[in-house]
Amino acid sequence: MVPGPDKINWEAKVNGRMVSFPIDSNAILLDILRDKGGSLGTKRGCDMGTCGCCSVMIDGTPKLSCLVLAQEADGCEITTVEGLSSGHHLHPIQQTFAECGGSQCGFCTPGFLVVSAALLEDNPSPTKDEIKTAIEGNLCRCTGYQQIVEAISKASEILVSGDGIEDSTSPKSDPHPGFAGE
Amino acid sequence: MSMEDGSSEVGEDSDSPTSDEMVGYRQQPGKLPFSKPGSGGKNRFSEPTDQSMIPESRGGGLAQPWGSHKHDNLVSGQIIGKPTSLVDSNWKVTGQAKYGDDIRLPGEIIGRILRSPHHYARVLSIDISKAMELPGVLGIATGDDAPGKFGVLPVTKDEHAMAVEKVRHVGDLVACVAAVDEVTAREACRLIEVEYEILDSVHDIKMGLENSENPIHDRGKYHIGESNVQKRVFQQFGNVSEMKENSIASHEADWTFTGVNHGFTEPHAVVAHWDPSGRLTLYTPQQVPHYLHRALADVLEVPMHQINVYRTFVGGGFGGKSDPFPHEMCAAILARKTGRPVRINFDREEVFWVNRGRHPSKISMSLHADSEGRLCGIETDALIDGGAFASFGHVTTYYNGVLHTAPYEIGAFHYTGARVWTNKPASGAMRGHGAVNSRCAVETGIDDLSERLGVDPIDFRLANLLPPHSATITGFRVTSIGMRECLERVKKESGWEEKFRKMPLGKGIGIGCGFFISGSGLPIHWDPNKFPHATVHLKIDMDGGVTIHTGAADIGQGSDTVVAQSVAEVLGLPLDMIRVRSRESDTSPVDLGSYSSRVTFMNANAAISAAMEIRDDLLNATSEITGAPTESLVIGDRRIFKKMDPAVGVSYLEALHKAQEDRGALVSSGSYRTPPMGRAHKGAAAGLAPAYSFSAYVAEVDVDVETGQTKVERVWAAHDCGKALNPLAVEGQIIGSCHMGMGQVLSEEMKYGRTGHLINPDLLDYKIPTVHEMPHVTPIIVESNDPEGPFGAKEAGEGPLLPILPAVVNAVYDAIGVRVDELPITPDRLYKEIEKRCRKEKIGDPLDLSPPTLLFSPLQETLVERAYLHSERDIERRHDDDPPPYHNGALFGLDPEVPGDEQDSRWAAVVIPPEGYLDNPGLAGSAWKHAERRHRED
Ligand code: FES
C-alpha cells in the first residue's frame, strides 16, 4: 500500500463558525466540507471540475471545491449554501430560485446559489449576459437554465429594492379563519 | 361537577329531547373557556376564492373552450392552475435536502465495487484473501453471495448483483468491498485477484443479429437462434400491400443515432442498514422504489415485508434511476455481512458504466404520401443496441415503432424492430423512452415528403391528424388531442409564414411534433392484475393539517407538489396545510414509480378520490351542524358554506371536529387503475395509455456554413398537457426537455473507440449544453382537458422532449439545404455534409450555396381545405359527450366505426412475419431469420 499522507492541522471559518481539525495533507476541500465540515449541502457531481455542483465561496470568490486542496483554503473564510440564509430568512436568491422554478431536482442548486450570490455581491444588477457568464461553469440537467437566469434577475431586483425576505417560521394559514364581517 | 348539573345544562341549552341521556362523567359544554384548537395562525379572514379559477361550467370565470370536466365540481379555486413553487423547494435551496450520498448513519462504512476491465470474459476464479488481510477491510462479497437473477421486467431477468460466471461489459460488477474508508476500500479492490478467460466480444450492433459461439445471455427455450437478439417485433397494420403503388411521393432515410446518457447531476449512491430487529432499510435515490423492493427480496432471499425502501431526494432521474441496480444489492449484501451500515457512492465514470441511457440505433424510415396528400404508409425498421442487459428493452423495442402511429391518420404501418445484446453498458429507459429517435426520423421524413409534394409541412400535418376520441391504426385509444392547437399556436407565434423557406443562407426554421404516453396501460408486474397503479392515503387529525401518504417518487419533477395541490384543491385548503410523506415503503402505499410519465395522471387521480371521501365527511358534518342539505354546500378557503347563501356555513376546523366525533382522525384511501382498452394482438399493450400528450415545436437556427457550427436561437414550444396543474412546473419540464433534446441533437454522444471502449465517461467530453448553448424557449401550454385526467391533466415530463430533435434537424435543412441522417450534428459531421452538397452542385465556396425554396403545388390548397374541415370535425367531436367511434382509416374511405382490418381484406393486422418476408427483410427484420429454441427440434 502506498504510504499515507502527512496529517496537518486545518483551520477555517465555515459559514461564520471557526472549525479546526487534523486532515490529510492531500485532502480535497469538497471531502473535508462534506465529511467533516458539516456541509452536506455542498454537492459532488463529478469530482473533476466539470459540473459546478461543489461550488463554494472562498474569501468571497466562487471556487470548485472538488479542485481545491483543503490546505489551500487553510485560514480562509468559506461560505457554502448553508451559509447564505440568515436564520430562517432566506437569501433573496434562495427565495427566487424556489419561486421561479430555478430548482427542480435541486442537486445543482447549491452550486448555482453560491455562484449567483457571489455574482450579486459583486454586481447587484447584472445584465442577462453577465448572469450567463457567471453560471457558465454550472451544469443543470433539469431546468434548461432559463428559469435559473430569471431567478437571478429577480433576486437582483429584490436586493436592489432592499426588501427583506419573510422568516420561514412565521405563522402560516389559520385552519379556523373567521370571515369578513364576523 | 355533578350529574344533575350536567342534565340541567343540556336541558336549558337546547330543547332537544333527553333521549341521549348521559351516563357517567362528561365535560360540560361551554363551562370552561377552551381555546379553539388549532387556531393562532395568520390570515384570520378568508379571502374569497379566486372566481377566475372556478370553471365556467360551475358559474366561475375560467373559460372552458374544450368543454366541462368530471372534476369541475371539485374545484374550489384554491390552487390548481396557479404557478406554484415546489413544496420541497426550501429544503433544496437551503442545502438541507438529503440525496443518496447525504445519508450518514452512525457507524457507517464505505463500499466500493470492483469492476471488469474486459468487455466479455468468463470469471474463472476470484481470490479475495489478500484483500481481506488489508487492515480496515471489513467484508468482501462476490457473485456467489447472491446468485439470484433480477431485472426490472419480470420476463427478462438477466442481471446479477455481481458477476456469476461471466462479465459482460467493461465496468460490469465483479466483487464489492466494505472498508473503514474509501482509500482502504479502493486499495482492497486492487488486491482482489481475478482470473478471466477472455471471450470474443460483440460491439457492432449488426453483429448482434448473427449467431455467436457465446451469446451474451442464454434465454433457455426462448433463446432466439444462437444470436444476441434479445427482442424482436414484427407488425403490419393497414393497407401495407398497396401503400407503395398508391403513393405519389416517398421519403427514405437511413438514420444512425448514437447512445446518449441521462446526465443527471447526482451520481448514484446508496446506503444499506440492517436494523437491530433484522430488517433492512435501503436509502437510495430511486425513481421506482417498488420494483427495487421486489428485486431486493428476490436477490437477498428475504420476504418483502422485511425490507423498507427509503427514497432519498433524487438528483435527477430521467429514466436513469428506474432499474433495480446491482450496486443496491451490493450495499445490502455488504451491510448484512459486516453488521454495519454501508454507503456506496459512485464517481461519474461509474454512472456511465451503469448507463441505461438512450439506445444507439439504426433506423430506416420510409414514408409514402398519396395524391390526396395523405400519409398512406410508414415503414420503419429499427435495430437498437441494448448493451449488456435487457433492462426495459422489451418495451423499448415496441416503443420504437408503435409510438409513431399517431398523431397522424395513416394508411399503413409496417414496423420491424430488434434489440440486440452487445458488450457495452446497458441501454435502458431515458426521457421519451423508445420514441425519441424514431420520432425524429418520422418528423424529418414528413418535412422531406412535404417538400416533394410542394406543400407547407405544417399544413400537411394539420390535414392528417386523428380527431379526438379515436383509435390509432394499432388500436390505441386517443381521448383528448390538442395537436392542432399546438401546431396553430407555434405557427402563429414563430412568424412561420414569413420565415419558412424565405430566410437567407445559414438561417433556418423547422417544425417537429411529438406524441407520448401519459402512463402505461399495463403495470410491469401484471400479477395480481387488479392491483391499482397508484394509491394515496390521507390522514387528518384535529390540527387540521392533511398528511398525504403516497409511494410516488418525486424525482424533481414536482410530484409531491402536484399531489398536495390536488388534495388542497378538493378540500379548499391552502398548500401550507398539506404535508406529503412519500419516502418509505413502510408507510407509503405502493405506487408503481416515476416512469412512462404516469405519476401526475395516476397519482393525482388517486389523490382526488381519497380527498373526495374526506370531502364527503366534511360536507355531511357541516350539514349536520347547519341543517343545510349537503348538495347545497361548497368548499372554499377553509370554509364550508351554502353556495347560495355563503353566510350559512362553518369553518373547516369546525366541520372537521364534528366529523371526528367518536371516530378520531379522518383517514381515507383512494386509488387509480387504468380502464380496459386496446386490442388483443400480441404486443397490443405496449404503448397503450389512458391518455396521450401532444406537442409541436418550431426551432430557429443559425448555421455557419463555413464551419458547420449550429446554434439554436429560438424555440417556440407548444405542449398539450391536458391541464397545467402547476404551470410553473410544466414550463420547467418543457424548457428542460428542450435542453436535453438539444444536447442529443447537437453535442451529446457516448463515444466508443476502436477497441470498443467508452472513451468519454465524464462530463468534460460528454457534452451537455451549458447556459450559453441554450436558446430562448417560449413555452406554450395547450390545455385539451382530458376527460379522464386529474382536473383534465396529462403528462408533461417526457413528451416535450420529442419535437425538439426534428425541429432542429428540419431547421438546419431550411438554413443550408442539407439533410443529415446522423446525430449529433456536430460541426465536423455537418461540414462533411456541406462539402458533399458543394461537390454535388459543383460549388467551390459554401457561401455560394442556396437555401431551399418552396413553390406550392395545387395540393397545398387541398390540404388547407381539408385541415379546415377537420378542425370543424374535431371541435364537434370534443364537445360531443358520446361521440361515435372513429378508427384510423376513415380518411382513406373506410367506415370509421370499425377497425380497418375488420372491414377491408386489404387492411392487415399481422404480428408474425408472413411467408416470403424473409426473402428481403429489413435490417432489424432479419432477426426473424432465427427460430426460437423451443420451436426447433434440438
Ligand atoms: S463536483 Fe466539483 S465540479 Fe463537479
Ligand code: FES
Ligand atoms: S435542478 Fe436538477 S440538475 Fe439542476
